[in-house]
Amino acid sequence: MVNAIRGATETRPAIDVIWAALAAIPDPEIPVISLVELGVVRDVVWRDDQLVVTLTPTYSGCPATEVIAADVAAALAGAGIVGARIETRLSPPWTTDWIAPAAKTRLAEYGIAPPGVRAAVQAIDIGGLRRREPLVPCPRCGSTRTRELSRFGSTPCKAQHRCEDCLEPFDYFKPH
């Protein structure tokens, strides 16, 4: 594929070829899923002779955001695309609903409980403040007897849980 892209620098590489190149970039903090599967690559277009890639941040303070932009720039340069422009788009805000289904399966295999559907955790009661505990199956043994240890885990997008059956702590990718 790399050869195909390099060979195409005379003409403009097709958009699907560029998407394929971007799909090969792993997330810097969760390398089992790609940036495209994470849902942060929102658009890839040629604007006249300039390639414009539009990214959206996951969390506004996530330190990986700048690494992601740098990784995309490096991948495009590696594919022989010069002068590409990377734009940031905030709206609509990123949601875990955009994570590809196959990537959610891989997250679980990697030991991170994948995010459930957002609507389930947005059912809130008094004054819109208290939440209902989402049911988070243990990614190791599958038990649903798990509990939250902390509302944040190793990255802003995760919480820390523990399985009450196999007793293993694990990260939970929060529905967002």
Added chain:
Amino acid sequence: MNDQRTLFDYLLRRADSDLVLAQRLGEWVGHGPVLEEDIATTNVGLDLLGQSRLWFAYAGEVEAGFNNGAGRSEDQLAFLRDAAEFRNLMLVEQPNGDYAVTMARQFYFDVWHELSLRGLTASADARIAEIAAKALKEVRYHTERSADWVIRLGDGTEESHRRMQAAVDDLWMYTGEMFEVDAIELALIDAGVACDAGTLAAPWRQRVDAIFSEATLTVPAGVWMQGSGGRGGKQGVHTEHIGPMLAQMQWLQRAYPGAQW
């Protein structure tokens, strides 16, 4: 003051409250009561820091519009202004105290922050609306967490209850400022750009009452509100705590102006 200067000032109010609280929460790094809380509190700070950058970036662009193209960068706005130029709420510059104080401050702010961002998602200014929509998703989670802690400490042991009650009592006088509307905000409310902070007082109080009731805490009453009458943090009038905090936050850019990572 023209429209763009008014907007600039308002954007600083948004950015500065986020930044100052992020800095305070960052002071817990390595000092949290347990490792998980250390991480959680500083992650909330990280969200707020990210949100402040979005507001600062926009403020810098607006400033360029009325200042012959010379808009300050995020770093210049954060690190090279003095206390009187900061537009944050006095509540967020209050020292961390014990964990009850940190959580009481957070809870008061989070409930207001969430309501206010929700209002801003309908702003006539599309950029403000999209920043608010982004931030709101994160802040909703902050509110749940600080409300959890207010209940856990308030309805915990005798000692945790005593400390939580003392914390909510001590900080109560800084909550009135959140609902003050001055000429700057009034102009932007009329233009459909800003959220009317005055309308947030009742829903804020309703939520605070509900959580305090569950936490077995008494809602403070009859306290003079700091920052009343248009002389508060939003106008650059601050408590004595902001100076030492800024000195710590800004020393690197003051000593090495323009330094980059």
